[in-house]
Each structure stands twice: as structure tokens, then as C-alpha cells.
Amino acid sequence: MLHIASPTKYPLRILFNSARLLIIICACLAVYSCALKRPTPESINDDINLWLEKKQFIRIDNAFDTIDASNPHYSAILKRRPYIENIKKTYIKSISAKANRLKNKGQWQQAINVYAHALANLKDKTPLIGEHAQLVNERNDKINGLRKELLIKRAKSLASYQKIYLQLNQLIPDDNSAQYDIHRYEKDKLYVSSHLEKCGELANVNRQFDVAIECFSLSYELMPNKHKLDHIKTLEATLGKIKLQKRDTELLAAYKTAYSKKRFIEAKKHLNMLLKTSPEHKKAKLLLKKLNTELEIKLQDMLASGKYLYSQNKINEALVIWKKAQKIAPGNKELTQLIYRTEKVSKKIKSLEHNQ
Secondary structure (H helix, E strand, O other): OOOOOOOOHHHHHHHHHHHHHHHHHHHHHHHHHHHHOOOOHHHHHHHHHHHHHOOOHHHHHHHHHHOOOOOHHHHHHHOOHHHHHHHHHHHHHHHHHHHHHHHHOOOHHHHHHHHHHHHHOOOOOHHHHHHHHHHHHHHHHHHHHHHHHHHHHHHHHHHHOHHHHHHHHHHOOOOHHHHHHHHHHHHHHHHHHHHHHHHHHHHHHOOOHHHHHHHHHHHHHHOOOHHHHHHHHHHHHHHHHHHHHHHHHHHHHHHHHHHHOOOHHHHHHHHHHHHHHOOOOHHHHHHHHHHHHHHHHHHHHHHHHHHHHHHOOOHHHHHHHHHHHHHHOOOOHHHHHHHHHHHHHHHHHHHHHHHO
16 A cells, blocks of 8 residues: 655654754854953953962963953053063972972982973973973983893893803703703893893993993803904904093193193103004194204203303302203203202302301
8 A cells, every 4th residue: 555645744854954953053153152252351360360370371371372462451461471470480490499309309200290290381391391301311311320230230140150050050961950940041141141232232322332341241251152252342442542542632631731831841741651652643743843842942042041141150040040951851961060060169169158
């Protein structure tokens, strides 16, 4: 039997759906109009007071940024900004102080949390961002240092057991319990040796050559191979060069200090020490040549001055100059003879004066 739909059924449904759609649209428009409604100065002021109490400076800054500075109704609120900026600065200082106190007590994570909480409430994070990053880096360095220390101590401990396990294996090679212990020991050695190798590679990248050598050497002791040995030799050679360069730099600095204070013999000594270990050091060779020339000129001037004074019967003045010259050239034979003769003459003069 054919069913015929009522002529009024579908139009009523369409009408109902249209009405429902109209209600939804009106509701959306109402919400949108509320969203577009500009907050009043009073409501902004109340919000700022609430955010200030909770130290939510990021929300306060955002609110200030949305205010039209040319609108006179908001001038009273905008005048509060310098006052709030001072409160913010005080808050930032208090965060730094609190985090430092926690760090000094060894409460590193709590200090990091203090920074993180503060940074979430600040738009201008410049002062605290650096402090927070530095604290995190310091903590990570400490963690890495402790882990490295644990790894090295564990490696040294394992290395000290090697002879014991070797003897145990020789004495009871068929003992299941002993073989289980030996197998576990070998597994530990492999694990620690592998981590030591990574430690050495990382230290090498960071140019911490002392640490790299220690890590590779311990790894080699636990699990020797040519690759590690080559690494150790290369690192030792690199470290040797660095230490030599450092020593050369220190000796050059010592030379400059001595030279500036006119301690020429000391200055010359520093250059000679440098050239003993680095005979091809161009700068040191040039400085020594220049210094020797300068000292020779000074010496000849002082010799001539002394001789002139001596010819004028100024015996003591001549002696003073030659003794100063002797500090510049302690091995000079001419100076030694002049001083010896002049001292004898000086003594004779004093003796004659005394007898008179």
C-alpha cells in the first residue's frame, strides 16, 4: 500500500530548523558584541590591582599595551605604569636574591623553579633569563662532573679486580658460579669502558685534554685496543704542545714585566729559558737579539762614563757606575778588572786620608 506524506509535515520541520538557526546566530552575535566591547577604565584598574597582587606582570603589560594613550579616560591608569615598573624591578631583585639563597643552600631545583615561575609572569624577562640559564648550566656541569667522577671511580674499582678474576678463572674454569661472576664482571667492564670512551670523545671535543686522556686510559686499561692507544698518544702530544705554548706565553709575559722594571738580567733569563724548550720561537729570538744589542750599548756607555769620571779623579762615582754595569753584564772581564783596580785605589785613598 502506497504511503502519502502529509502536505504540512516537511514545511513545519523546515520552519523549526530555521528558527533554531536564527537563535544560534543571535546568540553568537551577542557573544561577539560582548567580546568587542572595550573594557572600562574602572574594570582595567580592578584587573591591574588583582594581577599586581598575584605578581602577574605579563597580564598588566599586555593590558597597558592595549590602552589607547590618546584617550583621556585612561590617563589615570597609564600614570600608574612607572609605579608598577618599580614594583616589577623590586620583584625581579627579590627573585634573584631568593634563587641565590636556595642555590647556596644546595636547593638547586627549587631555585630553578623560582626562576621558572617568575619568568612565566614577566613579559620583559631580560635580567632573569640569563640568571636562569646560568643556573641551569651550572647545575648541569655539576651533574656531569659527579657522573664522570662516579664513572672513573667505578672504572678504577673494576680495574683493581682484574687480577683476582683472572686467577679465579685459572683456578676453577669449570665452576658455574665463578663463571657467572666472571661473565657479569666482563659485562660491567664492557659497559664502563664504552662510557669512558664516550667521556673521552666529549672531553676531546671540549678541549679538556686532561680529562680525555684519563677517560681513554681507563677505558684502555679495562678493554685495550689500538684505536684507544692511538687516541691517548695523540692527546698526550696535543696536551704537551698546549702546555709548552702556555709556558712560552708565561715566560714572554715575565720577560715583559722584568724588562719594564729594568731588570734586564732577569728579562734575559726568561728569554733564554723560553728558547731552551722552544729554540725556533721567532719572537723570543728577535727580542733576545734586540735586548743583547740594547745591553751592549748601555754597557759601553757606562764603561765610558766610568772611565771619564775616573780620569777626573772621581773614583767612587766611577765605581758606582761600573758596579751598576756589572749587573747588566756580570761576566764581563773588563768590568771585573776595572772594579777590582778601582776598589784597591779607593781603599788606598781612604787609608791615606785616615793616616793624615
